[in-house]
Structure formats: C-alpha cells, structure tokens
Amino acid sequence: MTTFWIGFAVLGGALVVIAITRFIRGLVPQSEMRDVPMTALETLGWVGLAVTGLVTAGLGVLVAVVGVTDLQEADSARFIFWLILIVGIGVWLAAWVALRRRNGGVVADERDRVVLARSFSVESMVVLLSLVTWAVVLTEAFWDDGTVPLAYLQLLFWTTLIGGAMGRSLGIVLGYRREIDTDA
C-alpha cells in the first residue's frame, strides 16, 4: 500500500512539474513576438494577475493569522477582509479606466476579443478546480461534525471568484503569446 502512495505522489509530482514548466514557457514570448508592444487588454491582464495575486496573498495571511471562524466574528478582521477586497477591485477598475482614457475609449479590437473569448476556458478550469478542492477539503474536514461553519462558505465563494478572475487574467496573458488562427 505504501508503494502505491509513493508511486501516486511521484506521478502527481511529475505532472505538477510538467504543468509548471509549460506554464512558465507559455509566459515567455516566442522570439518573433518579443518586440510586439503590449495591447491595453494584455496590460489589463498583467494588472489583473498582480491584483488577484496580492489579494490572494493578503487574504491568505489574514486567514492564517486570525483563523476562518474569527474572520467572521471579529469586527476588525472582517473590516480588513473587506478592505483588501475593495482595494483590489478599486485598483483594477482604476487601471481599466486609465487604459481606456489612454486608448481613446477603445480597449479591444477583433484580435483582443478572440484572446478574451479564449481566456474563458482558463477561467472555467480554475473555477472548477477551486470548487472540487473545496468540496473535497470541506467534506474531509467536517465529515464527523455533519455541518460546515458558515464562514467557510463565504471563503469558498470569494476564493472561487478571485480564482476565476486570476484564471481570466492568466488566460489573457497566455493568449497573446500564442499564434491565433481564426480559421482553425
């Protein structure tokens, strides 16, 4: 049985390494794309990645420090929780407005719209992964209790929402590094 779990861990680890390698290679533009300046949407994709990354890190630290239950019960913790979310959304909106102004009200042309449409698949994958992870973790953690504290459901909602936004931004950034054949 131990051999099975070791094999399982090795296989899982190898898959994770392959996925991370492919992801990093995807972020590096191919040689012929290196001198192409960023579009407004691509810039927005990078801003989205930075904002969602910082919000995730902020919420992660908050949850680690005060705990999930206290996050709902302590007013100060709840205030910081909402502050992180509102500041994150505010920064992203400010970037969006600034880019629109810089580009004379236009953020996307037909190529941008293709990239945006394709980024939906990355977003759906992240959302699905988040829901599956939460379902497994909550079931295993609270099986004996028979109930899940309400605070976890709120955390499930926000992490899935932020994860989705991060997936969408990632899909946009990766989309600009690939050849687009609208014929294919």
Add this chain to the structure above:
Amino acid sequence: MPKARIRNQIRRLRFDHGEMTQQHLADLVGCTRQTIIVLEKERYVPSLSLAFEIARVFERNIEDVFTYVDGPERDGSP
C-alpha cells in the same frame, strides 16, 4: 496533414503606399497597431471583414493582399 496558412503582403503594400505607418493603417481599418504587427508577422489570421478593409485601403483585391497556401508550400517546397 500539414496545416494550411494565410500569407499576406501587408508590409510590402504599406511601403508601396508612401511608407504608410502601422499606426496609420491600424487607424484606417479600425484595429490596434499590435494587430497590424502580428498580421505582418503572420502570427494572426484576420477576420474576413478586416481582410477586406485592409485590401480596400490598398485599393487591391483581397487575393492580392492575402493568399491561401497549402501545407507543403508553406515550407517552400511545391
């Protein structure tokens, strides 16, 4: 089966039209300069309407600007 490819003459036609800039062409056809850049690099296949818009700017037929190339010819061999 080798993948077909759409080749284009945008770069040459731009220079033939008084060295038109990428930004100017982008403004005329209603897209971003980045899209013109990737079009010239043949890293993006445009929609039919954008292809017609570009051909119209250069006062050419669409076949003079864009050509459909089958897989083997893409590598230079007939």
